Amino acid sequence: MHVIADLSIIPIGVEASVSPYIAACERVIRDTNLKHRLHAHGTNVEGPWDEVVAVTKRCHEVLHEMGAPRVNTTLKLGTRTDREQTMDDRISKVEELLKQQ
């Protein structure tokens, strides 16, 4: 099952500047073959379901190893069976519609 996901991870019980933790998870994602794109509230991740959830688990493990006592993730998972679609397709389709008016 192919999934277009969005991974938004937050360490709890650490300092307010969480970018080192976000970067650590980002490295985990970039070490895979999954398509990914960082944004201001998470990272779009696309590929096989099992790999996407494995990456999420690995991020939790890494953040705990870095010292975060608690880690919270909001993981959005979108699957479809009617046709193939990539995360780029999603964005370009909306952008096209916006140009038409």
Place this chain on the structure above:
Amino acid sequence: MHVIADLSIIPIGVEASVSPYIAACERVIRDTNLKHRLHAHGTNVEGPWDEVVAVTKRCHEVLHEMGAPRVNTTLKLGTRTDREQTMDDRISKVEELLKQQ
């Protein structure tokens, strides 16, 4: 890794009354040994990480089999290493604090 999760699943491209789909996913959850509690915007699910994500995948499969062309889930995943905590602990701790004032 133990996780307190929240699974919120939505079929897209079907009728507005989505309760049969929610109930189908709820059955998948209840067929496991995971702790669970249905609320108005999803279901709290607690247990081993791998079982929680396996249940989520199974829900997507079941909803597609029911005819939903698209399925979107928002899965919240909370892990902690400082101490053990159940979903009941979380709620009762807040309720206690509320009584103190």
Place this chain on the structure above:
Amino acid sequence: MHVIADLSIIPIGVEASVSPYIAACERVIRDTNLKHRLHAHGTNVEGPWDEVVAVTKRCHEVLHEMGAPRVNTTLKLGTRTDREQTMDDRISKVEELLKQQ
């Protein structure tokens, strides 16, 4: 516009035990006339849209006053125009379907 919402607030940059912050936001919610129900990953809140978002803003202000340098909320907002529905309706409809099989 009537909304069935779910408010999940997390203070960042504070200690790992966040229940005093959750309780403070819960007090803000309970000081209104909005229907509410605490669960292990947030609070279901139901009522007029403007009141629900006002409560969310007030929770952010209160948590910052308590010393949280950063506050993150995931707010789910569900509206419908086809018919009236309460958060209790949502749950009981799913529970009924589960009993039928």
Place this chain on the structure above:
Amino acid sequence: MHVIADLSIIPIGVEASVSPYIAACERVIRDTNLKHRLHAHGTNVEGPWDEVVAVTKRCHEVLHEMGAPRVNTTLKLGTRTDREQTMDDRISKVEELLKQQ
């Protein structure tokens, strides 16, 4: 109160191709002065809290006017009082850390 938000809106009870609805909400966002960036699972929106939540409400109204009987939004709201930060700051800080290794 300044907020870095993420708005992810889904019409329920309509066809599986929801891009016209996403585009309609995107137009509402682009008609404001809020900073915004579309991604594959929503739109980052940044600016004053009240404007961000007003845009969200307007998107719900517009989607209902387009015929969606139900509309669900997941709105992430991030505020901080320790220092100013834009959504571009967030991304560039993580990108910098990734280059360092």
